[in-house]
Amino acid sequence: MKEYSQDLSSLIDNELGDKEVINTVLEDAALQKQFSRYQLIGDVLRDESNVLDLRMDVTDSVMAAIANEKQDNYVAPLSAAPEPEKSNVVPFMKRFGQYAIAASVAGVVVVSSLMVNQGSATDPSVAPVLNTVPFGGAAAPVSLQATPLQTKSDIKERNERVEALLKDHQLQLQTQP
Amino acid sequence: MKHRLFLVALMSLLSLLVSPQLIASPEVAQSEVKIETKQALPSALIYLNNMKQAYQKLNYKLLYLNTAHNQIEPKQLIHGVVDGKSIAYFYYLNGTMRESLQFDGKISFYQQGSQAYSLATNRDQSVFANIANFDFENGNKNYEYIILGRDRIAGKKAIVVRMISKDQYRYSYIVWLDLESYLPLRLDIINKSNQIVEQTMVVSLNISETINPWIQQLSVQATPEVLHLPLTTIGELPKWQLDWMPPGFEIVKDDQHKLMMHDTDPVSYIMLNDGIVRVSVYVSTKQTELAEQQNIIQRGGTLIYTKQTENIEINVIGEIPLLTAEKIAASIEPSK
Numbered sequence A: 001m002k003e004y005s006q007d008l009s010s011l012i013d014n015e016l017g018d019k020e021v022i023n024t025v026l027e028d029a030a031l032q033k034q035f036s037r038y039q040l041i042g043d044v045l046r047d048e049s050n051v052l053d054l055r056m057d058v059t060d061s062v063m064a065a066i067a068n069e070k071q072d073n074y075v076a077p078l079s080a081a082p083e084p085e086k087s088n089v090v091p092f093m094k095r096f097g098q099y100a101i102a103a104s105v106a107g108v109v110v111v112s113s114l115m116v117n118q119g120s121a122t123d124p125s126v127a128p129v130l131n132t133v134p135f136g137g138a139a140a141p142v143s144l145q146a147t148p149l150q151t152k153s154d155i156k157e158r159n160e161r162v163e164a165l166l167k168d169h170q171l172q173l174q175t176q177p
Numbered sequence B: 001m002k003h004r005l006f007l008v009a010l011m012s013l014l015s016l017l018v019s020p021q022l023i024a025s026p027e028v029a030q031s032e033v034k035i036e037t038k039q040a041l042p043s044a045l046i047y048l049n050n051m052k053q054a055y056q057k058l059n060y061k062l063l064y065l066n067t068a069h070n071q072i073e074p075k076q077l078i079h080g081v082v083d084g085k086s087i088a089y090f091y092y093l094n095g096t097m098r099e100s101l102q103f104d105g106k107i108s109f110y111q112q113g114s115q116a117y118s119l120a121t122n123r124d125q126s127v128f129a130n131i132a133n134f135d136f137e138n139g140n141k142n143y144e145y146i147i148l149g150r151d152r153i154a155g156k157k158a159i160v161v162r163m164i165s166k167d168q169y170r171y172s173y174i175v176w177l178d179l180e181s182y183l184p185l186r187l188d189i190i191n192k193s194n195q196i197v198e199q200t201m202v203v204s205l206n207i208s209e210t211i212n213p214w215i216q217q218l219s220v221q222a223t224p225e226v227l228h229l230p231l232t233t234i235g236e237l238p239k240w241q242l243d244w245m246p247p248g249f250e251i252v253k254d255d256q257h258k259l260m261m262h263d264t265d266p267v268s269y270i271m272l273n274d275g276i277v278r279v280s281v282y283v284s285t286k287q288t289e290l291a292e293q294q295n296i297i298q299r300g301g302t303l304i305y306t307k308q309t310e311n312i313e314i315n316v317i318g319e320i321p322l323l324t325a326e327k328i329a330a331s332i333e334p335s336k
Helices: A002-012 A019-027 A029-045 A049-080 A082-089 A092-106 A152-174 B002-018 B020-024 B026-040 B044-057 B213-220 B322-330
Strands: A112-115 A132-134 B059-068 B071-082 B085-092 B098-103 B106-111 B114-120 B143-153 B156-165 B172-178 B184-190 B196-208 B240-242 B250-258 B266-273 B278-284 B296-299 B302-308 B313-318 B332-334
Touching: A019 A029, A152 B266, A152 B278, A152 B302, A152 B313, B044 B143, B044 B156, B044 B172, B071 B213, B085 B213, B098 B213, B143 B172, B156 B184, B240 B266, B278 B322, B302 B322, B313 B322, B322 B332
Parallel strands: none
Antiparallel strands: A112 A132, A112 B296, B059 B071, B059 B196, B071 B085, B085 B098, B098 B106, B106 B114, B143 B156, B156 B172, B172 B184, B184 B196, B240 B332, B250 B266, B266 B278, B278 B313, B296 B302, B302 B313
16 A cells, blocks of 8 residues: 555646556556545645545535435336336327338328328419328428418327328228228 | 231231131130140230249249338248248348238238237238239239230349239239249239339249248248137128129128227228229228328328218228228218
């Protein structure tokens, strides 16, 4: 132990080039404590102790906080535990929704659709609506141009409806005799 | 070369037309026509029937692109025959793993992140199946088959056959067939203005004598549980019927059920089939707010047409032109 004291003080003074000593210090908790004591002594001597004291306090409190947090993390899943069970109970229909998404595997219509304006032929003043509506919540680029008459929830409801119809259509196709 | 072939075809056709036998007994003559044209130049019908055989019987692997509305989706199909039964393994090449396996009366779906399941089906669901399994002999009531010429697809010599709809209620098709194997190499769905609505194009074709070892292995693997669609008969729902159907279509399903996703939505359901396309007709009392432009949704050949009247909503979904969907929706009336 004693033989390192000299090395430690060299280390503090940035005069130590021996890697082995550094490695030893890194592995030995007692030496680390000694090192920080030496540092502290040096700081006190240089009149920087106030700042350092404060810092040490912070370290302690952070450590304590981390310890607490770990415990919190353990608590959290336990309190949330009933949830998966709940979703197990949630009905066949919801599960079937999941199946239905996959049913589009063999189908034609997969992720998005283009809304085509019906009136474009008769009424040129109505700009063609090129709404890319996401089906199945897929990550397709979305640009919704809502006409002022329609609220967002209307569009959402409409999309859900179309999606439901489309999935049903796909399933019916798959199981056609 | 093309011109000469065409001339030969024309000449033989003309000579057959004026042949007195044909007028005397059409049946005998027809069989003669078949034999003769087979020797000289196979008719479009023969090519199409060869395609049907090849698509069901050969061991092959197709890499193909599906293009609709400027979206291109690369896919793969491996087909084989195990003990005389077709097995087809399909998967998407890009994005999330999505696969399906059809074998022995079942089709199983596998997708990353969701539970695998199977459905009972005897109809081939693979890419060219709708065209390849068409009853071409009877189909000539609604389609005319014409050889357009030769082309080259996926490095193979191909013959191009056009199936022209005889009316305006369905799409026309152009099929490219491999001249060696007769497998379909490309399929264009064409609307009446001759625009391509949707296209499927093979980029790589691999035919083998023996079955692909991978699907051989899959054929013995256990498949996920078969789901049965819950068919709900809802008594109080009024019944509906169609007053009009496009020629060649027939009703293959007629029931009342709840939409799979929305168990709160009971619908009256009718499915129409003309051998190539299937059309779903939904009638329900539920109405969603509908802006004027939103009653038509189209992607590739598939159309979703919505019509709302005072108290019902009609949805028509299928690979049909808008005109057809409008006429079907307009013909819905209460069942007597």
